[in-house]
Amino acid sequence: MKTVYLDNNATTRVAPEVVEEMLPYFSELYGNPSSMHSFGGNLGLKVREARARIANLLGAQPDEILLTSGGTESDATAIHAALAANPHKRHIVTTRVEHPAIKNLFEQYGKNGYRVSFIPVDREGRLDMQTFGDSLTDDTAVVSMMWANNETGVLFPVEDVAAELHDRGILLHTDAVQAVGKVPIDLARTPMDMLSLSGHKLHGPKGIGALVIRKGTKFKPLMVGGHQEQGRRAGTENVPGIIGLGKACELAAGNLADIGTRVQGLRDRLEEALLAAVPQCMINGDRPNRLPNTTSIAFEYVEGEAILLMMNEFGIAASSGSACTSGSLEPSHVLRAMGIPFTAAHGSIRFSLSHYTTAEEIDFVIDKMPPIIERLRQMSPFWKQAVQSG
């Protein structure tokens, strides 16, 4: 059976070029970059090259790149560093729709004595900028605002708030895990303090990521021990992973135009076709202002999990909310924060495309989805009630 993978916001296929470049560093070239001998070739040079490739994708400098184990560690490192650098400030700000890597972290800081503001969003998933502005005080140490939402793809105005926060002496961190490689990012023109990214979301390996720490930002390490990463993150470097991330970033820079045009076109075609063919379905999120590869579609009066199971029978992989929240019966915190009605939030499916997605695959999905929804609705007491009550 052919498979159609439309769950690229959960994780991506590692690009063949990335695998190829990593392989020697598991076998012949397995040295430790901290060793004095030259075994393993010039590992330091390869790690430097990777750092430069990552920096290049983001308009950053190579020495601003801190290599980590992924998005979650980058997020935790950023917030730890921001608070350690500002021990007298006790207020932190984020949004209601962050990934659990930030959401749960901020809840934990809340339990540990920090005052936390979670900024609401509207029905389209747009940030309430009035409440955001009002929440900031002289006591605010850091704002963490995601660049793009993992479930709806909605983009936040991180570049716009950066300058204002900078002038007020409030640090800005952005979780850009879903944005990097999908939309252009140029830190050279944004006074942002820290940015998180993760390898496995952009056709790199799992277990590797980076935190960009702009020059001049005060920093305290989360993990202490050896002197790796100039004392900013202890632990022997994941050399194959770092090389893989570097290659993935180089490829991503070359694929940005494809994502912004062809892939976005496929996403739009999928949306239009399903909106036309399936009654009572809608797009979750601010349609003109989203990641080009992502759509969250609510099929009212059916269960997301049931839809996914039937899609799976046709080899189509997608997600009912974020990978981390699926499996629980609660609708996702993102859709709840947007005020999506219960009957729609429960039947929401996230389709996330990639550079590898083809037109044939999208046509296959367009063909299979309407009968799936129709079949499930025939079994749904909620749908029958809705039809009866007009």
Ligand code: PLP
């Ligand atoms: N932040 C966002 C927005 C994400 O989508 C994810 C992963 O789904 C993460 C952070 C966590 O990244 P990682 O899996 O590399 O820890």
